Amino acid sequence: MPTRPTASLLLDNPTISKTLDDLASSHTIERIWTRDHTLWKSSPTEIDNRLGWLTVLDHMQDGLTELRSFAKAAREARITDVVLLGMGGSSLGPEVLRCTFGSAKGFPKLWVLDSTVPGWVRQVTKAIQPARTLFLVASKSGGTIEVMSLFAHFWELVRRTKGNRGGAQFVAITDPGTGLEQLARERGFWRTFTNQPDIGGRYSVLSYFGLVPAALLGLDVGKLLSRALTMRESCRNTSSPKDNPGAALGGMMAAMAMAGRDKVTLLTSPALNSFGLWVEQLLAESTGKEGTGIVPVAGEPLASPTAYGADRLFVALRLKGDRNAALDRSIIALQRAGHPVFRLNLADRYDLGGEFFRWEFATAVAGHALGIHPFDQPNVQESKDNTARVLKDVETQGRFPSLPMLTPKQALTQLLEQAAPNRYLAMLAYTTPSPQLDASIRALRKAVMLRHHIATTAGYGPRYLHSTGQLHKGGPNSGLFLEFVDGMKPDVPVPEKFYSFGTLAQAQAVGDLQSLQTHQRPAVRIALGPNPVRTIRSLIAMLTPAKAGRRKPAAKKRPLPKRRTHR
């Protein structure tokens, strides 16, 4: 069943109606489909070679048999695990598919590794059986430092493993003519999926970058594509932007952002929680530039309406049949309190295929309405250059640049003194995820929301550098940045490089901090110490009013029904 937007009164709001009318009079929808680059900028640079996502579905449909037989061959080769090495657009779509669907019975387990933090690299390395693992090296440019470092590590691991099949255990997904394509040839990779080159990373989930991992997970790729095709057809509707699901969402997000509600806050059914990871990159990297942009807020714990400021637009993705009680309660409470909530209903998980296309189209529309170029990422390079400079310093001087040493509490206090309406706090964690750490970060977000009424975001580094990093530096100057960095011990070497994974991750953290500070963005760094969870809990305690001395509430006669938390 196709995904349909819920008819929403929100679209009749005068601010949004006005933007939708403007979109109609500038023929935005028609001009996207005729690939008119002047819709965004007068120069076609990085626009006319970035619109392949409009047609890639057709090519992928033609390639369905090939994808299915590849997945079948992987099963026949008794592959138990697939490790995807990629960043940003090459990893976040697959991560959403992995989290949403998991592996079908009899299909390999998928690991998405998009980190240089040694603890994370070690975790995946230990979890797999190297001789029975397939490595997907995914990179559009074919030269991203994280991906190539991870490749070097796993190549060496396989080489040292008894019974390995060498290059036959590696598969590349890349653009034609890249260094990775050549490497795959030289090292005898099992195969290379050469992607259509006119698709930017964050628009590539419905190309080989998303669909090869989807096939390996055992998803019904044909079904995923058919939902996307249905949505694409709906996004061709030129009668009125209101009746075009992509244009309606894009126009609404842009109109609200221009009216001060620039924090697009995703509320999702539990099974769709990870979708926010992909939306974050799409919205942030596409719109966060020239001092403007939409700030995606994903994975924030649900809170009472008073915790939210007047800078929010809520978009709720509701999956039929999921555990929706908490989500539904929140939607009602937010609407009653006068917050704008736009609802999207998914009939089943395969409707995600449609959502991918809807949000891509919406982002292109929002880019036009905001007057920016949605297909470039002008500020991402800065952090990469800073990282390279820090690495060079480490190589020549043997040490990192010295940074102010504040205690965690001092750093957070200094940062939150600048909390004000319309600001957001971004937590950037260079560490290894764990359920406990995720829970403590969520709790810290909630404490900040309740105490300061500002939006909060959280991302793991270096993953976020290829996602929200562009917006942090190029978007509105409303972020407060809290970097958490772990000790990176024990470290893992990067074969044939002077730097280790730990050095690279540190250099990325330092490099991004410097970029943020160059852009006059308030940014502090906290050493997580030997017990990251405890460090974060100490920050939560600092923000939470002490309970000591309070009288115990009288015992209730009947226990309240258990509430499920959202994320």
Ligand SMILES: O=P(O)(O)OC[C@H]1O[C@](O)(CO)[C@@H](O)[C@@H]1O
């Ligand atoms: O697929 P690649 O070329 O390795 O790039 C990974 C990511 O890095 C960026 O180019 C910049 O962060 C993203 O747009 C992209 O998705």
